[in-house]
Amino acid sequence: MHVPDGILPVSVTLSGYVVSAGIAWLCLHRIKQRHDPREDIPRAALLTAAFFLASLIHIPAPPASVHLVLNGLLGVLLGLFAFPAILIGLCFQAIMFGHGGLTTLGINGVILGGPALLAAFVFSLGRRHHINGRKTAIAGFLAGSSAVALSALLFALVIVTNLATHLRADTEQSALLALLLAHLPLVLLEGAVTALVVTFIGRTRPHLLKG
Amino acid sequence: MTTTTPYVLQLSALSFSYPDTGRVLNDISMTIHAGERVGLIGPNGAGKTTLFLVAAGFFAPTAGTVELLGKPVVKGGFRPELGLVFQRTDDQLFCATVAEDVAFGPRNMGLSHEEVERRTLAALAAVGAEKLGERSTHQLSEGEKRIVSIAGVLAMRPEMIIFDEPSAGLDIRCRRRLIPLLQEAAPTVLVASHDLELILEVCTRVVLIDEGRIVADGCPRKVMGDEALMAAHGQEKPHSLVPHQLPHRH
Amino acid sequence: MLRKVSGTSLLARWDPRYKIAALLALAFSFSAVSRIQTIPYMLGLLVVFWLLSGVPLAILGRRLRYPSLFIALVILMLLFAGRGDVLLTVGFLTITDSGLNRALLVAARFYSILILAMLFFAGTPLLTTIRALQALGMPYIITDMALLMARYVEVLHQDLRNLHRCMHLRGFRLRGWSLTSLQGVALMVANLLLRSFEQSQRVYLAMRLRGYGQADGLTPPLTATPAEGLFFVIVVGIALGLGWLG
Ligand SMILES: Nc1ncnc2c1ncn2[C@@H]1O[C@H](COP(=O)(O)OP(=O)(O)OP(=O)(O)O)[C@@H](O)[C@H]1O
Ligand SMILES: [Mg+2]
Numbered sequence: 001m002h003v004p005d006g007i008l009p010v011s012v013t014l015s016g017y018v019v020s021a022g023i024a025w026l027c028l029h030r031i032k033q034r035h036d037p038r039e040d041i042p043r044a045a046l047l048t049a050a051f052f053l054a055s056l057i058h059i060p061a062p063p064a065s066v067h068l069v070l071n072g073l074l075g076v077l078l079g080l081f082a083f084p085a086i087l088i089g090l091c092f093q094a095i096m097f098g099h100g101g102l103t104t105l106g107i108n109g110v111i112l113g114g115p116a117l118l119a120a121f122v123f124s125l126g127r128r129h130h131i132n133g134r135k136t137a138i139a140g141f142l143a144g145s146s147a148v149a150l151s152a153l154l155f156a157l158v159i160v161t162n163l164a165t166h167l168r169a170d171t172e173q174s175a176l177l178a179l180l181l182a183h184l185p186l187v188l189l190e191g192a193v194t195a196l197v198v199t200f201i202g203r204t205r206p207h208l209l210k211g
Numbered sequence: 212m213t214t215t216t217p218y219v220l221q222l223s224a225l226s227f228s229y230p231d232t233g234r235v236l237n238d239i240s241m242t243i244h245a246g247e248r249v250g251l252i253g254p255n256g257a258g259k260t261t262l263f264l265v266a267a268g269f270f271a272p273t274a275g276t277v278e279l280l281g282k283p284v285v286k287g288g289f290r291p292e293l294g295l296v297f298q299r300t301d302d303q304l305f306c307a308t309v310a311e312d313v314a315f316g317p318r319n320m321g322l323s324h325e326e327v328e329r330r331t332l333a334a335l336a337a338v339g340a341e342k343l344g345e346r347s348t349h350q351l352s353e354g355e356k357r358i359v360s361i362a363g364v365l366a367m368r369p370e371m372i373i374f375d376e377p378s379a380g381l382d383i384r385c386r387r388r389l390i391p392l393l394q395e396a397a398p399t400v401l402v403a404s405h406d407l408e409l410i411l412e413v414c415t416r417v418v419l420i421d422e423g424r425i426v427a428d429g430c431p432r433k434v435m436g437d438e439a440l441m442a443a444h445g446q447e448k449p450h451s452l453v454p455h456q457l458p459h460r461h
Numbered sequence: 462m463l464r465k466v467s468g469t470s471l472l473a474r475w476d477p478r479y480k481i482a483a484l485l486a487l488a489f490s491f492s493a494v495s496r497i498q499t500i501p502y503m504l505g506l507l508v509v510f511w512l513l514s515g516v517p518l519a520i521l522g523r524r525l526r527y528p529s530l531f532i533a534l535v536i537l538m539l540l541f542a543g544r545g546d547v548l549l550t551v552g553f554l555t556i557t558d559s560g561l562n563r564a565l566l567v568a569a570r571f572y573s574i575l576i577l578a579m580l581f582f583a584g585t586p587l588l589t590t591i592r593a594l595q596a597l598g599m600p601y602i603i604t605d606m607a608l609l610m611a612r613y614v615e616v617l618h619q620d621l622r623n624l625h626r627c628m629h630l631r632g633f634r635l636r637g638w639s640l641t642s643l644q645g646v647a648l649m650v651a652n653l654l655l656r657s658f659e660q661s662q663r664v665y666l667a668m669r670l671r672g673y674g675q676a677d678g679l680t681p682p683l684t685a686t687p688a689e690g691l692f693f694v695i696v697v698g699i700a701l702g703l704g705w706l707g
Pocket of ligand 1: 229230231232235253254255256257258259260261262
């Protein structure tokens, strides 16, 4: 779900950088207002490294194989750190595997990081009263699937609107539909994995879910 | 243990429990004087690591006080006079290269770049790891990691260093290299280990704790030679203290 | 001592701060190429930087494979579903002039930027890149996180491998769509996260004990020669020129 280099006009990629920088600045600003802003850095960094690795696990899901995105779970566990974490993860992917795009770093940050922040919010609504049990699982499912669904929607919109002027109108609509449908299994998968992981963590380390 | 030398670390009536546990430390009082090399022994879960974390100011004790060189240790403060070498080397070596890791402490002490560099080189030389400077920390062998993590603490020139299980995971040769390091690392040393032979070689005093209480404190040969006491707290008398072997030791 | 110089090519030795800024300028100017006539200039520049980098072609080829998947789809779509006058009909597929034009542009821009980034990052350790970002004024929260990530990603990778091996030895197989498979994945992810969390607690203690957060401005100064600066100015000039050509 990464917009590659070379298909977006410079105006769009530059705006992506500006919006991403703005959101990151807001997150960092809020983090710096904490009593000791450095206290959570190692936790955020190591969890981000773990997420980075988890997104490399490849799951055979016939007919294809998929990689988890896990931006919803990342939002749930990292809160405000989720957005900078995703930017760093994207940088690492670009540098280490040439994957994801350089000029599109900003826009990809928005596509993946925005929904992560949303997932953090969705989950916090669900766990306000209970940490354990079915409610956690449901909140986890909603957070995980809504984040990926929103990311997929943003992704498809960015791709299709920018190719639209060059495609025949019928192709444009079917491309949008196809892109969205292709992500449907992933949305369910992410929701299920997030629900299971959140339940597991709720049982073993409940304070991690308290945000 | 009545000496007139000034104390380095003083724990008075220290108690501590984690949020979800009963008492892990129970009324612990002890004074460590300058120049002492103290061994801390006790079974798994006795509270050794917890004691170190409280002494270093990571956790506030539920009762009692900790004083380091005459000044109370407060939670969250930075006391470069006290160094701690953690049990797991991967926790201790958090920078990407060896040189950066060793330089981390001195830099935070606000020293100049030249002084930081000088201390880094000196500390690496002191542990015999000059050649490792540019290596990645994660590629080192366990023995090299141990040596380098000690260098990182040495570079801060602390008055006292605490070692938590320094010989865990080392082969015989690395362990041999470790012993003089422990003896000379700092003026005052506190070592926790299940390696009783190591304690016997390094330490001038030994403290035995079990279930968060001090059950013995004194001369290493006397405490560790007391078979009944050791057995009562899940310890085995070191082989070199078994009577028929005693004459072989100097 | 703390400034790592690995790799001997001209590009690898260039001050990393200039290198990052120049890479971004060039990448954006490449992405602004919108006329077929400009493509040869872009490819020419790529060849120059390839010569300066000394990266073997075989390595480039291998690393291009995976990122090519998605872009190939986009290119095919542009090629066969473009607007404009029909150039060619193959069975039920038609290729239009503007479709061909767009497809060529997208392919050229995508691969040029991808290869450029590879050339620039080859021979520059990740650590050096992060240090350079720090020197360029990136906030400490970001660079500290990146440094710790760079350090622990390998450790955690080993953890994940071991975890996978343990599960495998006890009969777990990742297999298609099934609840057990899903639970296995979740167990793997949850364990990885918990391990990283626990390790981070210990790392934080170790960092604090060595004064983390006590002094600011910790980075050793980077120094660049005037020649490196001049090279930077030239490269940015070229990027602007390319952007002007469009
Ligand atoms: N973070 C923690 N939260 C809750 N309980 C803890 C925590 N860390 C340790 N404990 C408990 O405190 C007790 C003392 O643990 P500690 O690690 O201090 O023992 P130790 O003497 O260092 O053991 P070992 O020789 O195995 O290293 C144990 O019962 C342990 O379960
Ligand atoms: Mg311990």
